[in-house]
Amino acid sequence: MTVSAKGQQLRADIIKQLYYRKTLSLTEISKRTKKSLPLITATVNMLIKEQYIIEQGLAPSTGGRRAQTFLLNPKKEKYVVAVAMDQLTTRMVVYNLAQEVVMPVKNLDLDIQDQDAVAKLSQFINQQIRATGITKNQILGVGIGMPGFVNITEGINYSCLKPADGTNLRQYMALALDLPVHIDNDSSLIALAELNFGVARDQKDVLVVNIGWGTGLGMVVNGSLYRGSSGYAGEFSHIPLSKTSNLCSCGKVGCLEVDTSLLVMVANAEKALAEGSVSIMSELFKDEQKHKADHFLDAVVKRDPLAVAILSDAAFQIGKGLATLIHIMNPESIVLSGRGAKAGKMLLPAIEQAINEFCIPRIAEKTTIVLSKLIDDAELMASASLVIEHSFFN
């Protein structure tokens, strides 16, 4: 069944469109891929024969003949491994083509700075895959999201996760897992998730803020993720904005990060508690099963006054940074996502106040601030789509 390179491309494009939109009619696929209907019809029929695609039934009436709709076959035994790493915890999921969870989230406590982190990671992934009973040739690939300066084409993370043997990270993992591996920066992935599956869907110019250990940023420009000339665009957390003279982990002073990182918020909370402030956090922090940052976020959700006050201070600083971004990028919307977005509506007032204070009204009024609905799922969903984007399906 030899198909031309161009035909291969179209097959993959159709599968990608269905992966992102779930169900589509032939006309919709034609519009999205910018290919003619006869060509789409023929290619979809071929994919149905191969069981990649199944018929879903008729679309709701729009006045005329109802369209047949199609979706990816959840029973096609092709799977995607999605991994999302942060500084201390790594999560892993296996999805099918219909984006259904085939193996629920598994956690691994893994310090990303650990010398053996790469070895432990590959071991963990292999072990979990084996436990599912899925064979390697049924797996399209492994997508891994991680903090740090990631070169996605070379497959290198310049900040951490360097294999002991000096090879590049992706090659090492691909060899260890015997699977195609794709890596990307966590904030970039979260932005992709919001763009393809979240509240930023179908928008053209969006900024996605990843509130977490640091404050990451993914920029959607003209409908696609902007990475900059050498892949380092969106280094939001190290712009010079802080009034404090605290030293940042990057070696400079005045970085936004020193006021807005979740770790700083936790540190501020502990300091206040030590100075005698009353808060439910003093109880919560005793449970060492969960990270203090999560306890802090829980306290915020429960409207604990101290936690809310500390969060508001950080949010105001984030808002000040966003004011600069709004002037530069003039986005349609800004999405608050990442672990810190669990604080939800508690974040908004301080951010909006800062934007009103530091933005030219004419510009600010064009941008809406919205909360992510994906939160924890964002990075995993995007890790999976990373694999779909790079697969050929043949």
Place this chain on the structure above:
Amino acid sequence: MTVSAKGQQLRADIIKQLYYRKTLSLTEISKRTKKSLPLITATVNMLIKEQYIIEQGLAPSTGGRRAQTFLLNPKKEKYVVAVAMDQLTTRMVVYNLAQEVVMPVKNLDLDIQDQDAVAKLSQFINQQIRATGITKNQILGVGIGMPGFVNITEGINYSCLKPADGTNLRQYMALALDLPVHIDNDSSLIALAELNFGVARDQKDVLVVNIGWGTGLGMVVNGSLYRGSSGYAGEFSHIPLSKTSNLCSCGKVGCLEVDTSLLVMVANAEKALAEGSVSIMSELFKDEQKHKADHFLDAVVKRDPLAVAILSDAAFQIGKGLATLIHIMNPESIVLSGRGAKAGKMLLPAIEQAINEFCIPRIAEKTTIVLSKLIDDAELMASASLVIEHSFFN
């Protein structure tokens, strides 16, 4: 000679490519327009018959058969009117298709805030066109660059140049001139000029700083100008960065503009002179034929210590702003352009110092700061290309 809409599009695309690149072979046109060689060959032959294109001779050898090259016919009697406005002066040029100056630069002293500015402008343009003897049907259109918030699709400038009758600016001008009119923001045009004709040519991610009465910014992202979701992207001069508490014209405090505008530099110079500083500017300022800003720049070029010191202070602040932009955008290069770029190399040390101080080295080292070679021509060239971009050539 009825040609399909698609054929029309291709004809225009070929002319645009030749307008930007001057001379191209059929193969090069084919690659740039992403159309097949047979189609390009046929269309170019048609354009030669219509005298839009002429043969230029053979390209230099690259090892095999030498390619025939083509260029736009300078004798084809089609012309473009280019207008560049700033706060106080308006300049106008007429070009032919080969971008040769057919009518040299004419100046008009025009306060952009003047109630009758629009009427005076249209009168001036009409008068100059009449003086050339070129008929209106030989003119493809008029491109006008101007400061302010410009909505290019609606043809409105929200900041100034509002027609007295309440109609929109472009419609008013088009009616008054009986010609197609296209308007754009001055900083956006300067960025387009650097991208298409200047030092940013063929680069994908570039920031172009327009140093002038204000500090404008045009952003080239993925090889094309980025305007943001509502056209306001690049509002560089009003990001909150200044340590002074001077009130900005926008009504806020702390804007970058209050430290970096040419007007502020002149004011600083005058203040220093009044306080007894010695400088050649005290002599230069007596000549009221030229604006003080130009005298100031002349003094800088002549290495006048006071002028250089004042410029360096402003340049450092610009550099601090650029440090933020580099973190966010990770551009391949930053082009210093606009009237203030006449100060040339005098600007660089302070800007580079600020970038080194406020940027993460890994990111900063990927960006080079370059000086514009177009300076005064930039805006006029881009105003003309605005017309070319919107013409159909039939």
Place this chain on the structure above:
DNA sequence: TAAATCTTTATAATTTTTTTAAAAAGATTT
């Protein structure tokens, strides 16, 4: 210096794809 080889451009033939037209299916209106 001339023949042979190698590159690259230019033209022709084939295949692919798109566009246009026609038919079929289904909803809405009279």
Place this chain on the structure above:
DNA sequence: AAATCTTTTTAAAAAAATTATAAAGATTTA
């Protein structure tokens, strides 16, 4: 319930892109 209107689906025609071939010119080699 028939007629009209929409929209999808299939078929035929037109356009464009590939591929193959030929021509032109430069470079190498004898």
